[in-house]
Amino acid sequence: MAASALFRRRNRASLLCFLLALLAHGPALGSAQTPVYACDVAGNPALAGFGFCNGSLPWADRVSDLVGRLTLQEKITFLVNSAGSVARLGIPRYEWWSExxxxxxxxGPGTRFSSNVVPGATSFPxxxxxxxxxxxxxxxAIxxxxxxxxxxxxxxxxxxxxxxxPxxxxxxxxRWGRTxxxxxxDPLLTSKYATAYVRGLQDRDDGDKDRLKVAACCKHYTAYDLDNWKGVDRYHFNAVVTKQDMDDTFQPPFKSCVIDGNVASVMCSYNQVNGTPTCADPNLLAGVIRGEWKLxxxxxSDCDSLDVYFKSQKYTKTPExxxxxxxxxxLDLNCGSFLGDHTEAAVKAGLVDESxxxxxISNNFATLMRLGFFDGDPRSQLYGKLGPKDVCTPENQELAxxxxxxxxxxxxxxxxxxxxxxTAIKNLAVIGPNANVTKTMIGNYAGTPCKYTTPLQGLSAVVGTTYVAGCQNVGxxxxxxxxATKAAAGADATVLIMGTDLSIEAESLDRTELTLPGQQQQLVAQVxxxxxxxxxxxxxxxGGIDVGFAKDSDKIASIVWVGLPGEAGGGAIxxxxxGAHNPGGRLPMSWYPQSYADKIPMTNMNMRPDNATGYPGRTYRFYTGETVYTFGDGLSYSKVSHELIQSPAKSLSIPLHADHYCRSSECRSVDAxxxxxxxGSSGMMDLHLKVQNDGEGMKGSHTVFLFTTPPAVHGSPRKQLVGFEKVxxxxxxxxxxxxxxDVCKDLSVVDELGNRKIxxxxxxLHVGDLKHSFTIGV
Known part of the structure; x- marks a missing residue:
């Protein structure tokens, strides 16, 4: 996303100049200072006469007043992330880019840490x-x-x-490096994550839905999931996507983010979709996000994506x-300087109107107004009493x-x-290149954590340990x-902590191999x-790893995936x-054997299998090949059973007009x-389950998954998640x-033309080993 190598290179010189200027003319680097805000009426009473500073007016009136006071040149400075300032109106510079x-x-340049004020923030998994x-x-909650x-x-x-x-x-x-x-x-899990996380960021404690605590942004819109694979990079990639795959796989999370999460922003991606850069596609932006979903x-834009589609994709002949x-x-805002550099010339050439x-900029200003940026000093507003004492609190670190x-x-x-x-383990051998890491645990787009607890530190706090790295690094x-074998031979138990880091999978770095890097597998086997x-x-x-060798080995008793577990990862492990915690996590993505990477090009965007070519499809919803582990897999220290105590009827009939085409024997589906x-209400079906922990002495959480397998029409999913609950x-x-x-929402499928059908x-419907079959007819 935003921190593209391209953007970083281009702005390195300007960033250095900024830092030198800050040192020469501003407060000491890293020190606390006054927050940035507009409409400082207390400091400049004349600003009270401006309508955009009048908090009693509707947003639209305030925005209109502000836009009407700006020159064209001033307006253009508000189209870029490092927005301009207008001293005569009491508007300071604002940096939009924070992560x-x-x-x-x-x-992003909008946020920094200070060694003597706020040295770090809570870094979650x-x-x-x-x-x-x-x-x-x-x-x-996060x-x-x-x-x-x-x-x-x-x-x-x-x-x-x-x-x-998010x-x-x-x-x-x-293989995607940004997994x-x-x-x-899964589209449903991703949609629910998007909605919940965005609401956590944006919703205010006073319940005011018109205002924002902070403004979130759902990215990268859309069909973006290739960074740099075998010479194909995101700056040049054209994602060829069917209407069916677009509507039932790639778009649902963004739709939920906008409609259910009421997110304040959506970011368009670098890639093209079906020949058009997403940031230049009026159907995707004005048509869908703004029009259908009512953003x-x-x-x-993703950072420098306009520059990318001009220079790298050659989408237009001129920058104007x-x-x-x-x-x-x-597009309302450009991360980068492209719109700042070329918009005025575009207006003079008649390519775009000032309107x-x-x-x-009205959309941008309205967002800042909802944040209170134009309401004067934020320290006199709802969250004004928050300060360094509220960062890295013990409660926040415990949540991590x-x-x-x-x-x-x-x-x-x-x-x-x-x-x-x-008590039984007197000496634990802790081996592996990820056994005593810090930064590896937080992955990318991370700040400075409050502190680190490495896996070795976490384990050593419980029992005596013998540590051997085993490898110089994950390579x-x-x-x-x-x-390593000497340590294992003398220990009561051995914990091998292997895997990857940002040198193996990261932004701008997709994998070609799914196995453990270098000699890690050899080390594991011999230990x-x-x-x-x-x-x-x-x-x-x-991402997932091909650990088939360990799954099948009698010598390896247990396999645990810990993702990139954040600042407190070592303690959690x-x-x-x-056994202080009964594991309840389940895989949010399938793990494949290396043969998957050997046979399937990453550039094929089709979700559904193709029997004619032997293409096996993508994800648990459509993939027809072998997996090492699949979506939803996971064990706990307890045995949990499910019992169906209320189920829907065995059949459901859709009433249709007598002349409806679906009266024919060829009919496979009905348009929703x-x-x-x-x-409506008659299409709602209730399913109740009793879930019991049969474990001996181990309490814990359990995820109940409700999957559906629809009739095999329109290339429908083999299996699809329609609900989950944590108990x-x-x-x-x-x-x-x-x-x-909901029959129409949860059980419908998207046909080949992108229409939703029943x-x-x-x-x-199935939960674990339980299945309930029913028929939908007309």
Whole structure:
């Protein structure tokens, strides 16, 4: 996304000049200062006469008043992330670019840390692990903490109010380097994450829906999930996507983000979709985001994406054309300087009218007004009392540890090897290149954490340990087999902490291999053979790993995936391994064998399989090949059973007019628009389950998944998640989980033309081993 290498290179010189100027003329670098805000009526009473500073007026009137006072040249300065200032109107410079993917980050220039004021912020697990909790309450709680810390930093001049997070792209391919930033491969989970996290960031404690705590941004719109794979990069890639795949896979999370989350911003991506750059596509921007979904906010470009589609994609002949196309498509804000450099020339050439610029900056100003930027000093507003004391609080840091605990996934546990006994284990061998890491745990788009607890520190706090790195780094060019096997042979149990880091999978870096890097697999195998006690393989990674060798090995008792677990990851790992926490995480993406990467080009965007070519499809919803582990996999230390206590009827009939085409025997589906009352209360079906923890002495959380398998029409999914609930179960306890299934929303499918249809025939709802079949007819 925003921190593209291209943008960083171009702005390195200007950033250096900025820092030198700050040192020469401003407050000491890193020190606290006055927050940035407009309409300082207390300091300049003359500003009270401006309508845009009058908080009693409607937003539209205030915005109109402000835009009407600006010259064309001044307006253009508000089309870019480093927005201009207008001293005569009391408007200071504002930097739009801040990041908060999993904590307040200093990746964007709008936020920084101060060694003597706010040295760090709470760094939660990378999104892929948080998503593995399948806990929407947790998603929102994290967002609320992040926005509180952001507001606290804003009050001391260290942070902005507009945050370009979350990343809600679907993980179509396991090699994608940015998998770690996302909620995974499922549209429903991703949609629910987007809605909950955005509401956590944006919703105010006073319940005022017209105002924002901070402004979130859902990115990268759309069909963006390739960064740099075998010479194909995001700056040149044209994602060829069917209407069907667009509407049932790539678009739903963004639709939910805008409609259900009421997000303040959407960011368009670098790539083209079907031949048109997303940031220049009026159908995708003005048509869908602004028109169909009614975005209440602004549309921003990924950084330098206009420059990219002009220079790299050769989409227009001149930069003025490129600027005009973006504005006319519905873009409001440019991360970068392109619109600032070329918009005036575009207006003079007659390529775009000033009225279109007014419309764009009006959306930007309205967002800032909802944030209170034009209401004077934020320290006199709702969140004005927040400050450094509200950042990195013990409660916030504990939530970071709890989030990691809830996300950690137990994938294998032969003979109940885990949890280890903290009293029986006298010496634990801790081996691996990720055993004592810090920055690896927080992944990308991270700020400076409050503190780190490494896996080694977490485990060593429970029992005595012997530590051997085993590899110099995750690349593991040469493994220290002798040292590692010696440690394992003398220990009561061995924990191997392997995986990847940002040198293997990251923004601008997709993988070609799905196996453990370098000699890691060799090290694991030899240590497992030498160990006298149980061997626990811990995988720290953003994406899935082919660990088929370990899954099939009798020498490796347990496999645990810990994602990139954040600042408190080491403590959370120890909590799971030693049984202080009963693991309840489930995989939010499938793990594939290396053969997948050997055979399937990452550039093929089709979700559905093609029998004619042998193409197996994508994700658990359509993939027909073998997986190492699949979406939703995960174990716990308890045995949980499900019992169906209320189920829907065995058949459902859709009333149609006598002359409807679907009276013929060839009819396979009914358009949802023709389903009449079925798309109302009569189309709601209740399914109630009793969930019981049969474990002996282990309380914990459990995720109840409700999947559907629709009739095989229109290339429908083989299996699809339609609901999930997180429940807490005491040892031996039970709970009732209730799902209400909306036939038109949850059980419909998208046909080949992108129309939503209700498939006729047998539908199967399943939870675990339970299945309930029913038929929809006419």
């Amino acid at each position: 908060a993917l999993h904590g307040v980050s200093d990746v 990378q999104v892929i692990l948080t998503a593995a909790s399948f806990n929407t309450t947790l998603f929102q 967002g609320k903490v992040v926005s509180t810390e952001a507001r606290a930093m804003h009050n001391v001049g260290l942070a902005g109010l507009t945050y370009w997070s 990343n809600i792209n679907i993980v179509r391919d396991p 770690q930033e996302t909620p995974g491969e 209440n906010g602004y549309i921003v 054309e490129a600027a005009a196309k973006a504005i006319l498509a519905g 279109a610029i007014n419309k764009a 540890r709890e989030a990691a605990r809830q996300g950690i996934v137990l994938l294998k546990n032969n003979a109940g090897a885990l949890p280890l006994s903290p 593991c060019g040469t493994a220290d087999v002798d040292g 497992a053979s030498a160990s006298k006690g149980p061997v626990i393989l811990v995988i720290m990674s953003g 120890a909590d799971v391994i030693f 628009a023709d389903a009449g009352e079925i798309c 807490w179960l005491e040892a031996g306890g039970e709970a009732v989980v209730k799902f209400t299934v 498939a006729l025939g047998e539908h199967v």
